Amino acid sequence: MFNRAFYSAPLEQFLVTNALSISGEISAAHTQQLQHQQSRAWGAEIDILKRELKLCSADNTHIFFEFMIPRMGRRADVVLVVKGVIFVIEFKVGAQQINHADLRQAHGYALDLKNFHSGSHDKFIVPILIATNLAKPTPLQALFKLDFAFDNVASPVAIHSGQILNVINQITTSLKQVEFDANQWAASGYLPTPTIIEAAQALYAQHNVEDIAKSEADTQNISQTSQQLLQLIHDARERKCKVICFVTGVPGAGKTLVGLNIASTHSNPKEKEYSVFLSGNGPLVSVLQEALARDRKVRIADTLASCRRQTEQFIQNIHKFRDDSLSGAVPPEQVAIFDEAQRAWNKEQTSKFMQTKRNQIGFNKSEPEYLIEVMDRHEDWAVIIALVGGGQEINTGEVGLLGWLNALDEKLVIGMPITLQIY
Structure with missing residues (x-):
């Protein structure tokens, strides 16, 4: 042996x-x-x-x-x-x-x-x-x-x-x-990990999520979770209801892969189930956008500028999404996927930032409260998918899963109808 x-x-x-x-x-x-x-x-x-x-x-x-x-x-x-x-x-x-x-x-x-x-x-x-x-x-x-x-x-x-x-x-x-x-x-033996960039490229090239999961996470679980979320999005649209889903798991379990799969499946703004993948990790967002744009350019022989416009519309920085929503407008996306949702800010941190950095005098909400409110602007239906990592220490001002549940309590008190799902 x-x-x-x-x-x-x-x-x-x-x-x-x-x-x-x-x-x-x-x-x-x-x-x-x-x-x-x-x-x-x-x-x-x-x-x-x-x-x-x-x-x-x-x-x-x-x-x-x-x-x-x-x-x-x-x-x-x-x-x-x-x-x-x-x-x-x-x-x-x-x-x-x-x-x-x-x-x-x-x-x-x-x-x-x-x-x-x-x-x-x-x-x-x-x-x-x-x-x-x-x-x-x-x-x-x-x-x-x-x-x-x-x-x-x-x-x-x-x-x-x-x-x-x-x-x-x-x-x-x-x-x-x-x-x-x-x-x-x-x-256990040799097996190189596909990078998140390679995974995103494979998804964007319309490979099945189970084709690229390999060993970082259970292939069957990733595929089943993706399919279940896609079905919930479809059901929410058909039933005209609002749903929030929490996808939990330790780092490396495949949560980001699931989120990218959902976003790439419904990346066309003309689709009825148009989705956006949001991350507070600025460098990751930039690298993913550029990597997918270059990959698309090779595959379809389009200009790089055109390809960048395509990829930048469904992978975005969550802070820019948040700031753009301050106008009160209804976002075009009916589905918002929040990566590392446990790192959203609490009420004190968010309010201080919005008042001092964005001149939003009187702002008094946590990030989960505000992001739920933004998606609730849709009159008919909307879906929030929060990808929540476990086994990680929460930094100062970050709410964790409990912050999202507390934000939901606030909304339920004032009568916002929400269906809660946890995976």
């Missing part, structure tokens, strides 16, 4: 196994000429981890030494799976300072896992650089604040070896991820 790592064991087994035995197992798996310096480095890593992880929760915690990233020809020094979070640890034994090249190396291993290891596509990954002789941190430096990219890979953390348990506990406590079987995860 192929072994993904030179050494692999549950943490409780690692902690009670003789260090020389572990080092010997790692050395035996090493197929190239072994340098004494490398053996010493493994010994130091084992001693540090045994010392620092002895108080770590051993339940379903697994450790891997020299974890091979499929097809990349690279091995991460240590990978720890703790409470549903993957920690990729790069040791620099004897180093007294942080080197930016080493940070990039640790971050690169995490990105390789995310993009090329199928079991890692939907996981939170934290790259850690340990300079073993780094000066011990002050209490203030012992606090960690991670920035996660859209793919749930954190920016690299550089720490002293004595901070390992602290950083693991802080991160796992804040993320609260569902635990998974580390051996099954490790055994």
Whole structure:
């Protein structure tokens, strides 16, 4: 049986196994000429981890030494799976300072896992650089604040070896991820993730959503969710009613893919079920618009300017949509899809911004309240699809799912008829 790592064991087994035995197992798996310096480095890593992880929760915690990233020809020094979070640890034994090249190396291993290891596509990954002789941190430096990219890979953390348990506990406590079987995860093979750009291009080229889902999310669930939402949109139009749908799931589950599928299916303004995909991620919106425009140009031999007009009409920045609606006009789209709806602003944040930046004196609504009000301007029917991510910390002023439910309570009190669906 192929072994993904030179050494692999549950943490409780690692902690009670003789260090020389572990080092010997790692050395035996090493197929190239072994340098004494490398053996010493493994010994130091084992001693540090045994010392620092002895108080770590051993339940379903697994450790891997020299974890091979499929097809990349690279091995991460240590990978720890703790409470549903993957920690990729790069040791620099004897180093007294942080080197930016080493940070990039640790971050690169995490990105390789995310993009090329199928079991890692939907996981939170934290790259850690340990300079073993780094000066011990002050209490203030012992606090960690991670920035996660859209793919749930954190920016690299550089720490002293004595901070390992602290950083693991802080991160796992804040993320609260569902635990998974580390051996099954490790055994999953090579599978590159299609980027959201590639996915959008495939949808816009009229491929079926299940053709491009691959392994980031369950193909069947994505297809079924898309079909159910399309049917609800059609039913809302036929029955002349207003519907709000919440599509929830962890990052990587395929929510954005579902939203893009709906928007691309009804991207023609002349359609009765004309839809718009709205995101507060400005760079993502710009890149998607441009990528789809260039793709359309190649496929239909139209001018790039014309293609840009086509793609910009159904993928838009939610803030521009919001500001354009201040005139009180009814939006042409009957269906609005809000990506990362959990990041909508609360009443205090929205009101402050609208009054100071948009000169809307007296504005006193949360973003969900306002966006619901805008779509309610349609006299006959309208559909809101809110894509809500789970397993993410909410930043200051962001309402989460509860903010949308509270906004609905306000509307229901004043008699706005709404059908609520959650998937």
